[in-house]
Amino acid sequence: MIIGDSAGAHFHFPEQWLDARLLSRDLLTHLPYVVSNEFDWPMMSFTTGYKNITWPVVDGYAVSVYSFLKHRNLCNHRDYHNLGINGAKARDPPTYIRNMSIRNNRTDYPLLLFYEFVGNDVCNWYNDTEAHMTTPKQMKKNVLETLHILDSLLPSGSHVLMTGLANGSFLWEGLRSRHHPIGRLNRDVRYPEFYDFLTCIGANPCNGWMTTNDTLRRITTERAEVLSEVIHNVARAHRHHFKNFDLDYISCPLTTIVENWVKHHGKKDIWKLIEATDGFHPNQLAGNLIAKHVWQHMKENLPHFIGPENPHNERIAAIFGDQGGYN
Numbered sequence: 001m002i003i004g005d006s007a008g009a010h011f012h013f014p015e016q017w018l019d020a021r022l023l024s025r026d027l028l029t030h031l032p033y034v035v036s037n038e039f040d041w042p043m044m045s046f047t048t049g050y051k052n053i054t055w056p057v058v059d060g061y062a063v064s065v066y067s068f069l070k071h072r073n074l075c076n077h078r079d080y081h082n083l084g085i086n087g088a089k090a091r092d093p094p095t096y097i098r099n100m101s102i103r104n105n106r107t108d109y110p111l112l113l114f115y116e117f118v119g120n121d122v123c124n125w126y127n128d129t130e131a132h133m134t135t136p137k138q139m140k141k142n143v144l145e146t147l148h149i150l151d152s153l154l155p156s157g158s159h160v161l162m163t164g165l166a167n168g169s170f171l172w173e174g175l176r177s178r179h180h181p182i183g184r185l186n187r188d189v190r191y192p193e194f195y196d197f198l199t200c201i202g203a204n205p206c207n208g209w210m211t212t213n214d215t216l217r218r219i220t221t222e223r224a225e226v227l228s229e230v231i232h233n234v235a236r237a238h239r240h241h242f243k244n245f246d247l248d249y250i251s252c253p254l255t256t257i258v259e260n261w262v263k264h265h266g267k268k269d270i271w272k273l274i275e276a277t278d279g280f281h282p283n284q285l286a287g288n289l290i291a292k293h294v295w296q297h298m299k300e301n302l303p304h305f306i307g308p309e310n311p312h313n314e315r316i317a318a319i320f321g322d323q324g325g326y327n
């Protein structure tokens with residue numbers, strides 16, 4: 001299960017809809033479905049992905065923590081819950097998880113929950129963006145409030161893995177010299193111009209990182225690092241504080257996989273990990289790499305979070321098959 005933001009929900013706006021060279025009637029076939037789902041694809045996310053979709057506007061093999069868990073123990077079949085919300089930040093979970101029947105904490109098995117808010121606490125569309133960033137004091141209060149609510153909802157023996165915020169400075173590094181889909185035809189709109197346009201109309205989702213202003217990008221990165229340290233400190237101080245779950249922390253997986261990508265491919269290919277349309281979200285490739293990284297981290301450092309392999313997997317498969325797949 002994940003509570004988080006649009007990255008956790010796997011936001012994807014098809015770039016073909018903005019690239020005049022690619023647009024066709026067939027490419028709009030799934031438009032109502034995509035829009036009604038608010039451009040989110042949780043079925044292909046790094047946590048709850050369970051479905052491989054090949055459409056004209058999305059083509060990706062989904063690798064997820066859920067897929068690894070299911071392979072490890074078939075009793076996890078179809079047991080996933082994605083509460084990623086576009087635009088969500090650390091203050092938001094108490095407004096919706098409190099009223100949701102997430103689990104029966106008296107009869108259900110323990111849950112693995114990801115707490116993931118990688119950017120919106122420093123990203124906003126205000127001109128005075130720094131003034132509207134979450135402060136360290138607010139972050140600590142928000143995190144602790146959410147954890148206390150979760151303690152009243154989750155089954156005993158559950159595990160919560162918290163992530164830090166991303167270092168979004170890689171967005172500028174990876175995209176500044178590339179053309180945005182809307183400018184590919186005439187090669188006249190690069191990402192810096194696209195960012196400036198969004199800022200001009202008040203629609204830039206992250207004025208702090210999606211900007212040509214070096215100083216503002218540095219300030220945003222510094223605040224993200226401070227807020228990540230707040231989350232880390234909470235996890236460290238409250239590791240075994242709660243009745244129904246233990247707690248741990250992982251540095252933002254997106255930042256880690258970008259750093260690893262640069263080591264092997266160089267900065268010029270960072271764009272291959274970023275959603276082309278918004279120039280902001282991790283794409284399917286990045287999501288798959290994040291899932292593999294998080295899974296390996298838990299296997300090596302938190303094996304009790306994922307549990308042992310089920311020795312009865314073969315018998316379960318023989319009796320139930322794939323149970324009609326996932327649809």
